[in-house]
Structures are given as structure tokens and as C-alpha cells.
Amino acid sequence: MSEYDDATRLESGDDPTLRHGTFHEQGMIGNAVNGGLVMATALRALGEHLVADPTETTEHVDPVVLSAYFMTASQPGPFSVATEVMRCGRKLSTGQMTIHQDGDDGQPVERMRAIGSFGNLTDLEVQRQAAPPDLPPPDRCLSAEQAPPDFLANAKFLERLDLRLDPATAGWALGKPSMRGVMRGWLRLRDGREPDTTMLMMALDALPPVxxxxxxxxxxxxxxxxxxxxxxxxxxxxxxxxxxxTLGGGMMEEDAMIWDSAGNLVAQSRQLCGVRMPR
Structure with missing residues (x-):
């Protein structure tokens, strides 16, 4: 089993709407479990629900869209994820996912709530897509292993990835950010596991913040x-x-796009982030 599969592994019981898992310290970025890993885990729960529940028979096996709100920072340790199927249509099946962990007082704390839709992304015809950016080949990019040691000490999640940043967008690591608001690079899982549609959702939130x-x-x-x-x-x-x-009011947006090895646009996202401005 790959590290990614182990990190997103879930246990289920008689209730098809409830699953349990454990977030590991290896998924930490700063003081929280990486949000992309949290989202991928939630999607895995909804996908398993759709497959396992005989009342929701569907061939929708690929996540197509996810909208997630992060209430509190996920921490290493046990969690539960509750799923609710809202609608099964011809093209999409849509459901809700909620992740809880026990707080210091033993009471459940909501970490993330999301709505997502699954479909079937086999043999899609594409009429138009954004072209991939020009990047130096991976062996001419900067490995995450070359990041400052104090940064890596607080980014255990990066040890699970083979991340190579475009030198043109990695000046921040040397105290020389370009100030263009751009980050580009190559990404794959370090243990060699190939990407799938659920892993793509994690990959959208895997690079260092723009x-x-x-x-x-x-x-x-x-x-x-x-x-x-x-x-x-x-x-x-x-x-x-x-x-x-756009940056202002202690918030900024971050847009992400991912192309696969064949040059196909396979995923894109926009997220609203909180920003702590220097004093």
C-alpha cells in the first residue's frame, strides 16, 4: 500500500454514512494537516459511500467538483467523516462530507464541511483547454529537499512528495521573491504511486502557498x-x-491549474486564503 493510500485509508461499519480514519503527523504543514489531504480523504469517503450503498447504485466513480469550507485546523489523530448522498442524477451524484475530531474536552470539533459531485471521466472529448506553462525539465528544477531546513522541519507533508519548483518562481526560498504572485513546478508522489482523480484534489493544494x-x-x-x-x-x-x-483585507485568492504528463488539463481550483501581513 502506498503512503498516500495509507494516509487516506478509512474503516467503515454497518452505517454506510460514517467512516473513521487517522491523520498522521507525516501529513502536517505548519500546525495543521494539509488541507488537500483532508479533502482527498473526504472524497474517498463519499466515493466509497456511493459504491457500497445498494440504494445509491451508480457508475459515478470520479470526483468532478468539490467546494469545501475549513472550520478548524485538522490535527494528527483519529477522525470521523460523515457522508450524505443528496442526489444521484444521470451525469453526477452529489453529496455532503463532514469531518470531525475530538477536541481537548472530548467533544467533537468540526474540521471541514464540503459538498462534492462524482461522475465518470472516461474518454471525455475536450474542445478547449489552457496550454501548460513552459517549465525546465524536473532535473533542472529545485527539489523541495533543497528548501531551508527550518521550513522543512515544519512541513512533514513535503516528505511524501517529489516536488520540483521552477527556479524562476523559487526565489522566495533565498529571500528574493519575484513579487509576481506565481508558483510553478512538477509534482508526483515520492513512493511512485501514479495519480488518480481523487489524488488530483490533494495536488491542487500541495505546493507552497503562492x-x-x-x-x-x-x-x-x-x-x-x-x-x-x-x-x-x-x-x-x-x-x-x-x-x-488579489490581496487585501487579510485575505487573498490562489488559483491552481494542473496538467498531466500528456499535456492535458486535468484539474483546476480557486481558494480563498487568510494572510497574516507583516507588521
Whole structure:
């Protein structure tokens, strides 16, 4: 079993709407479990619900869209994820996912609530898509292992990834951000597991925040996230591009796009992040 599959593994019982799992310290970024990993886990729960519940028979096996709100930061330890199927249609099946963990007082604390839709992304015809950005090949990009040691010490999640940043967008690591609000690079799982549609949702939130390229190196928690999966990815490297055009009021947006090894646009997202401005 790959590290990713183990990190998103769920146990179920008689209730098809409730599953349990454990977030590991290896999924931490700063003081929270990576939000992309949380979303991928929730999607796995809804996908298993759709497959396992005989009253919801469907061939919708690929996540297509997810809109998630992060209430509190997920922590290493046990969690539960409740799922509710809202509608099964011809093209999409839509449901809600809610993740809870026990707080310090033993009472459940809601971590994330999301609505997502599953479909079937086999053999889609594409009329138009954004072209992938030009990047140096992975062996000429900067590995996450070359990041400053104090940064890596608080980013255990990056140890699960093989991340190679475009040198043109990695100046922030040397104290020289470009101030263009752009981050680009290559991404794959370090253990060699090939990407699938659920893993793409995690990949949309896997790179360092684009805020770093604006000289803002503090924590940028995701407040709301909307992601679209466009097609099943080909095996191999993912090409990821982040950008931001708007910053103000302690918040910013981050747009992400992912292309697979065949040059297909496979995923895109926009999230609203909190930003701690320097004093």
C-alpha cells in the first residue's frame, strides 16, 4: 500500500454514512494537516459511500467538483467523516462530507464541511483547454529537499512528495521573491504511486502557498476551496501552476491549474486564503 493510500485509508461499519480514519503527523504543514489531504480523504469517503450503498447504485466513480469550507485546523489523530448522498442524477451524484475530531474536552470539533459531485471521466472529448506553462525539465528544477531546513522541519507533508519548483518562481526560498504572485513546478508522489482523480484534489493544494512569492512567508490557511477535476490523469509527472492577482483585507485568492504528463488539463481550483501581513 502506498503512503498516500495509507494516509487516506478509512474503516467503515454497518452505517454506510460514517467512516473513521487517522491523520498522521507525516501529513502536517505548519500546525495543521494539509488541507488537500483532508479533502482527498473526504472524497474517498463519499466515493466509497456511493459504491457500497445498494440504494445509491451508480457508475459515478470520479470526483468532478468539490467546494469545501475549513472550520478548524485538522490535527494528527483519529477522525470521523460523515457522508450524505443528496442526489444521484444521470451525469453526477452529489453529496455532503463532514469531518470531525475530538477536541481537548472530548467533544467533537468540526474540521471541514464540503459538498462534492462524482461522475465518470472516461474518454471525455475536450474542445478547449489552457496550454501548460513552459517549465525546465524536473532535473533542472529545485527539489523541495533543497528548501531551508527550518521550513522543512515544519512541513512533514513535503516528505511524501517529489516536488520540483521552477527556479524562476523559487526565489522566495533565498529571500528574493519575484513579487509576481506565481508558483510553478512538477509534482508526483515520492513512493511512485501514479495519480488518480481523487489524488488530483490533494495536488491542487500541495505546493507552497503562492503568497511566498509575494514575500509573505507566514501561514496562509485555506478558508474556502473550490476544485474541478477535468479528466483522468496520465501516469507520470504533474505540471502545477499557482497564481494570485488579489490581496487585501487579510485575505487573498490562489488559483491552481494542473496538467498531466500528456499535456492535458486535468484539474483546476480557486481558494480563498487568510494572510497574516507583516507588521
Amino acid at each position: 503568497a511566498f512569492d509575494l514575500g509573505l512567508l507566514g501561514w496562509t490557511p485555506t478558508l474556502e476551496f473550490t476544485g474541478h477535476i477535468r479528466r483522468r490523469p496520465a501516469p507520470g509527472w504533474l505540471r502545477v501552476s499557482l497564481s494570485s492577482e
